[in-house]
Amino acid sequence: MSDALDVRQALPEAHRWLLETYPRLRWHDAELGEVARFWLQMHGGFRQKQAAMAGQVAAWHAGGDLVSLHRGLIPTLQAYLQHLDGHHRVETGHYFPVMRRVEPRITAGIDLLDADHDAIHGQLEALFKAGLGFHQALASGAPDAADHAAHLADALERASRQTDRHLEDEEDIVIPLITRHADAFAH
Template sequence: MAGAANFLLLERVGLPDDLRWLAEKYPRENWQDHANIHGIANMWLQRHDMFRELGGMLANGIGDYREGRLTAPDFARWFAPRLNHFLGNLDGHHNVEDYQYFPVFAKAEPRLKHGFEILDADHHTIHEGLERNAEAANAFIKTLQ
């Protein structure tokens, strides 16, 4: 993971040249047609879209509470199960990526290994942030109740 240290999630502004080259060679819109990864790519992209949608829903719910459109008890009832669903599925998703998808993709294109090292480091950063957010959310919801 030493190569990933130069591209930490919270500090990087782009990807290294070797990965930008691969992104140009294998544009996202062509992943579904790739002989080695077509089915996996579609599922992977759909899951990421789902996480973006869930994240947006959570952010909107927080905004609704902050702006007074939801009472504290209503917000707590609405927010807690969605946050738990989001966090649980994200953790499981990252495990599937790390132990199943990434090895398949790296076998299809060995030069992706560097990118997966970066993604593995991203997963650690994301999980640390999610743990802090979950602890804060649980304390907040407990206070609301």
Template structure:
């Protein structure tokens, strides 16, 4: 799919245009969980997204503390490493389930959603590449954990550079995806979309 440059995730600074997220106006975010069609899948979807937001924020603030020398290298390592691994693995898994299991169901149920879900799938590719870059710089940062001075600082700066972008793009993506997914569920019902 050829997407407009301003809609490409690294360039996107605002929510999706109303012709793509065409049900957003009809179902305002603050009314979602009170709607009678708000089911288990919708609730779980939002929970997963909140988990990524929260964990992403924790990793970012731990990295910030480490760069400010406010946390000892070994304490940082203990806190950061398992959480980063969990974050990266689950994010990849989450996107795969969306790409292969869920997005095709939305597209085939409602043709007006094709453009939006193609765009979200493109977002996943951008995020995937940034995730790989982020993981690579994280490894270099952890390898330089006990180095003194510049080497440690440069490695931490390189990781922060990649991971801050990753988180910014992910937060944009999560909001935009919710604006497509949840109103579609409310409009069509989980039963009609997912066959249950």
């Protein structure tokens, strides 16, 4: 099984060892620290934006018009792209180095997550370009605006699939690690 994000079906077993001590069923316990809860809230926000955008695309596919799709989708897409890019920058620049230091055995797992960020960045670039193409086509009255919307919908589906996989895998590494080493992540 490949560890590449675009083909990975689950977090590789070698990176799941912290889940034995801190399984997902315990993540609602009082022992889940502030940073871990915040991390899960951030990820929940990304999932909500993805679901909102998928709903807007579905409404368009069900007979909605391009103007309504644009009005709902483009602002949500912009916020999603900015938020996810910023979140990844903080993780890669701040949290991941701390995690490598406090739990060296998980370094390969953190490296996997960092590689995911690179793959997702490519998806974010594709989403930005597709969103801009749709916006420009609709604003100029181009006859192929629906084609641009379809291209954006496809790019969104691909990006969401990879982002969902990454969010779940990251949580399976990060939440147990933050819980285990709460003092290193206390503010």
